[in-house]
Amino acid sequence: MRGHWTAPGASLTRPASLRSEGGEWVVGVDPDPLEDAPHGADVEAGHSQAARAGDAGNEARAAADDVRVSSRLASIPRRLEFPGGGCFSTLDNDAVDQLLGRRGESGEASLVDRLERRWAWALVAVAALPVCLWLLFTVGLPIVAHPLANAIPERAVDTLDDAVLTLLEEQLLEPTELSLDQMLQAEAQVDRLGLNDRVDLVFHGGGDIGANALALPGGTVVFTDELVELLETDDELAAVLAHEAGHVAEKHSLRNLVQSVGAVAVLGWIFGDLSFVTDLALVSVPAVLQQLSYTRRFEREADAYAHRLLEEHGIPAACLSTALSKLVEQARGPVSELPSILQTHPGLEERIAASGDGPACGE
Amino acid sequence: MNENELEEGTGGSGDATQDGAVAPVGETAPQAASEAPRLQPEFTGRAGEYFRIWIVNLVLSLLTLGIYSAWATVRNRRYFYGNTDLAGQRFDFHGSPVAILKGRLIGAALFLVYVFGAQFHWAVPLVAVVVISASFPWMLVQALRFRLANTSHRGLRFGFQGTAAAAYRAFGPLLLVSVAVLVFYFWTVGQVDVEDPENVQMNTMMILGASALVFLVSVLLMPVLWYRIRSFTMNHVSYGRHLFSAELRQGVFWGALGAAFGLGVAATMVVFLVMIAVVAVVMFGTGAVSDPDSMNPNTLLITIGLAYLLFIPAYLLPFSVWHCMTTNHVISVTRLENLGFRLRLGMMKYWWIMVSNAAVAVISLGMAIPWAKVRMERYRISCLEVTGDPNVFLAGTRRDPTATAEELGEAFDLDFGF
Ligand SMILES: [Zn+2]
Numbered sequence: 007m008r009g010h011w012t013a014p015g016a017s018l019t020r021p022a023s024l025r026s027e028g029g030e031w032v033v034g035v036d037p038d039p040l041e042d043a044p045h046g047a048d049v050e051a052g053h054s055q056a057a058r059a060g061d062a063g064n065e066a067r068a069a070a071d072d073v074r075v076s077s078r079l080a081s082i083p084r085r086l087e088f089p090g091g092g093c094f095s096t097l098d099n100d101a102v103d104q105l106l107g108r109r110g111e112s113g114e115a116s117l118v119d120r121l122e123r124r125w126a127w128a129l130v131a132v133a134a135l136p137v138c139l140w141l142l143f144t145v146g147l148p149i150v151a152h153p154l155a156n157a158i159p160e161r162a163v164d165t166l167d168d169a170v171l172t173l174l175e176e177q178l179l180e181p182t183e184l185s186l187d188q189m190l191q192a193e194a195q196v197d198r199l200g201l202n203d204r205v206d207l208v209f210h211g212g213g214d215i216g217a218n219a220l221a222l223p224g225g226t227v228v229f230t231d232e233l234v235e236l237l238e239t240d241d242e243l244a245a246v247l248a249h250e251a252g253h254v255a256e257k258h259s260l261r262n263l264v265q266s267v268g269a270v271a272v273l274g275w276i277f278g279d280l281s282f283v284t285d286l287a288l289v290s291v292p293a294v295l296q297q298l299s300y301t302r303r304f305e306r307e308a309d310a311y312a313h314r315l316l317e318e319h320g321i322p323a324a325c326l327s328t329a330l331s332k333l334v335e336q337a338r339g340p341v342s343e344l345p346s347i348l349q350t351h352p353g354l355e356e357r358i359a360a361s362g363d364g365p366a367c368g369e
Numbered sequence: 370m371n372e373n374e375l376e377e378g379t380g381g382s383g384d385a386t387q388d389g390a391v392a393p394v395g396e397t398a399p400q401a402a403s404e405a406p407r408l409q410p411e412f413t414g415r416a417g418e419y420f421r422i423w424i425v426n427l428v429l430s431l432l433t434l435g436i437y438s439a440w441a442t443v444r445n446r447r448y449f450y451g452n453t454d455l456a457g458q459r460f461d462f463h464g465s466p467v468a469i470l471k472g473r474l475i476g477a478a479l480f481l482v483y484v485f486g487a488q489f490h491w492a493v494p495l496v497a498v499v500v501i502s503a504s505f506p507w508m509l510v511q512a513l514r515f516r517l518a519n520t521s522h523r524g525l526r527f528g529f530q531g532t533a534a535a536a537y538r539a540f541g542p543l544l545l546v547s548v549a550v551l552v553f554y555f556w557t558v559g560q561v562d563v564e565d566p567e568n569v570q571m572n573t574m575m576i577l578g579a580s581a582l583v584f585l586v587s588v589l590l591m592p593v594l595w596y597r598i599r600s601f602t603m604n605h606v607s608y609g610r611h612l613f614s615a616e617l618r619q620g621v622f623w624g625a626l627g628a629a630f631g632l633g634v635a636a637t638m639v640v641f642l643v644m645i646a647v648v649a650v651v652m653f654g655t656g657a658v659s660d661p662d663s664m665n666p667n668t669l670l671i672t673i674g675l676a677y678l679l680f681i682p683a684y685l686l687p688f689s690v691w692h693c694m695t696t697n698h699v700i701s702v703t704r705l706e707n708l709g710f711r712l713r714l715g716m717m718k719y720w721w722i723m724v725s726n727a728a729v730a731v732i733s734l735g736m737a738i739p740w741a742k743v744r745m746e747r748y749r750i751s752c753l754e755v756t757g758d759p760n761v762f763l764a765g766t767r768r769d770p771t772a773t774a775e776e777l778g779e780a781f782d783l784d785f786g787f
Contacts, residue, residue, distance in 0.1 A: 080422060095458070
């Protein structure tokens, strides 16, 4: 087979051919048409070393088993490293495989090479890629995120609550303008549902977010003034409170944090050697989509928790639906017109259906 | 510094090979010393072939929960090195996946500390930035040592002869200044009580002043810092027993900064004008000017979103200008014994390839990434020219081989891509 021979110890490389003789591989270096060395001492040194490398002037030989052969990868040249330090390289990959014969190649490199060579396997991989990513995001990460979220110490979570609340007060929320009676009415629901140890209810003017309720990881629940005014009845207030308590109990914010950081980390890890633009596009798009789908799943979990809690305290589960309908009614805006994959909340009908066939609210 | 630039260090140093047109090595008479042969390196990778390698290794990485990704990196790199041809001979990459795994674990740990820490305390990212900056010279040396020692051409290994101590001497003080400025900035912002109604004007002035100072200092530091870093790295690359040399000129870095800044400002202004024009056309077209309520809010949202996308090419323009001007200079003043190098990246062409690559990659849902990478690499290699005879180099190390082996044991691969 044809290739190039690089003598040990120098960069001098010359055309050569390799043949198998019994158990030995022999490299024959083509004769140099111009024996007189070009310029410089380095060159002569290189030439003489190259010459020494061949036993009989222009030959190098070694037992086949002593030659280290690089693994095949696409059509890049194979390196056949001889014990003395010389190296025969050739583009004739098939001939090398033939020469290796039964000794062949082993290990993961040859398996991967076989996969890489066929378009059929590449197509299988194309099909498998979205399945793998989907499994990773919907099954793998949530499984890992749950214990991790539980492992975050209580103190750290409280610090987080304070930090987030301060940030919200600065950027989003306004001081409350509710009357004392209204506050007491809402506070009474915490007692009624037995959530005193777990929930810390605070009130704020909603500003741009209007009627809304927020649950922070450490148990702080924010009711906006607009919300308290919108949901006049005790039962409806209790229902929304129960839903938010569900977020707290299931540690949704923390799991969300762990999962979204995990998603970026995993993708960054696997797509690690991309240039930054494609990196950004590939990482951010699925991250945003999966973020939204987590949020929807969390809403369903919080609803289920609320239904249980409400029923335990003799409040119709339907009150949550009523309260949600009111919220959706007054919030009708651009968000509700987006396709469902881009909405953070599952469809209202779906959530109302999930509340079951219990008694209607307010009866 | 990202992988591309690391590779360039390798490529620039090593892309010394002669091209087919000049005749295969050893078969013709070497030219007279006065007119050194011109060698045109070539990238021979093909998009279809690389696509199969890329996708198979990607899925294997996912299936093994990321562990295989280090082996995947080795195969990807071997493909690119093995398809870079200089004087009829290809480059080789010999890196071990375990060292790559080590580097990735370090990178992932830094990332997690940074992101999670930020949620719990504002000072954590600051500390992380300080730690990362302080260890940057050391990490850079380790990464270059790994990358170069595992690169070979014509049977000879490249190497990196710089030490961490030398790196700290070369650009440590400058890094210190940058970090000090950053700490000062966060400290100032942390001190100021934004809500304090009595001192609103005063506080705003303080924050604005601090921001301006930080911006100015970092802009002024950048050319000097990069000049020092690239000068340090280029002058410590070895091939066999030979050492590369490059006499960089700081003025080029200042020129690149000026050009990048000017073009960046111009591009941003153009994008703003286009955005305003598009929004205006949409407003008039839908009759929203006379009756704002008739406007579908989604239409406006989508229009602004699309216009916003224009910022990506605008932001890539100064990056491309800076990268091409500085890299062209660094490579073109580099010498290795009798070899000379010349790099002529066209900044507009480079920019266009980056922008169109990104667009195609996104539109194809990532499936065109291999094509994009091959295209960029082919362009970069085609801009390089080497003069001289690559046949004359000798093996050997400049340092105690056992010490080198030990250091290599500690070496790891870092992509600096984060
Ligand atoms: Zn909710």
